[in-house]
Amino acid sequence: MRVAGLIRIVAFIFTLVALWVFLRSYISFSRKTIRLPRWLGVPSKEIRTPKTKCGLSKPCLDNFFAFKISSGAANVVGPSMCFENEIIMSPVRNNVGRGLNIALVNGTTGQVLRKGSFDMYSGEPKLLMNFLEEIPDSTLVLVASYDDPGTKMNDKIRMIFSNMGSSYANQLGFRDSWVFLGAKDLKNKSPFEQFLKNNPETNKYEGWPELLELEGCVPRKVF
Ligand SMILES: *[C@@H]1O[C@H](CO)[C@@H](O)[C@H](O)[C@H]1NC(C)=O
Numbered sequence: 001m002r003v004a005g006l007i008r009i010v011a012f013i014f015t016l017v018a019l020w021v022f023l024r025s026y027i028s029f030s031r032k033t034i035r036l037p038r039w040l041g042v043p044s045k046e047i048r049t050p051k052t053k054c055g056l057s058k059p060c061l062d063n064f065f066a067f068k069i070s071s072g073a074a075n076v077v078g079p080s081m082c083f084e085n086e087i088i089m090s091p092v093r094n095n096v097g098r099g100l101n102i103a104l105v106n107g108t109t110g111q112v113l114r115k116g117s118f119d120m121y122s123g124e125p126k127l128l129m130n131f132l133e134e135i136p137d138s139t140l141v142l143v144a145s146y147d148d149p150g151t152k153m154n155d156k157i158r159m160i161f162s163n164m165g166s167s168y169a170n171q172l173g174f175r176d177s178w179v180f181l182g183a184k185d186l187k188n189k190s191p192f193e194q195f196l197k198n199n200p201e202t203n204k205y206e207g208w209p210e211l212l213e214l215e216g217c218v219p220r221k222v223f
Helices: 002-040 044-048 125-133 155-163
Strands: 064-070 080-083 086-089 099-106 112-118 139-146 177-183 193-196 213-219
Touching: 064 139, 064 177, 080 099, 080 139, 086 099, 086 112, 112 125, 125 155, 177 213, 193 213
Parallel strands: none
Antiparallel strands: 064 080, 064 213, 080 086, 099 112, 099 139, 139 177, 177 193
């Protein structure tokens, strides 16, 4: 009858709408899964079949530690750090934050000693100073910026990072991108550092420069 026909039409339309909703969410989901790993600098292929530690382009020799550090992307995606194939800091581990993210590693054993996240926009710089001053000699120091590493920066902290081999700590400012691996009381400049100034003319994101990735093999207790 007419009612049965109406119900059939309604059911048909409902099915079409449901299918459309499903396809839309499915497509945007697969877009996200393709996109997110690239932002994190860890292509999903390398997670499934790790050919090298931390997914480095080349494997490290026996007496070297593999590492990969990625700074945050704008104020949206937090930074990540991999050391000897272990993700030690990342948004997924929920141990990163705005400012400077720092991991300390025993330069002889490769054992992760401490991790800390320091808000450099509205935090208390004394906390970072205390953290840095307590670092034992020859400890490896891994650093990744997120959002703003510069506002609360002071000369004392700049000097400590410079003494760890940093070339850019002395000019680190508001919303700059910075990734660095150094060591406590390193006498030379570290070869492991990248820096991008926040510059409205060249910024990749509105208000922030491009995220930075740093990877390499650091010699065991050479510093
Ligand atoms: C690093 O490891 C070595 C060897 O186990 C040890 O002698 C040294 O005290 C450690 N250093 C720190 C800072 O933990």
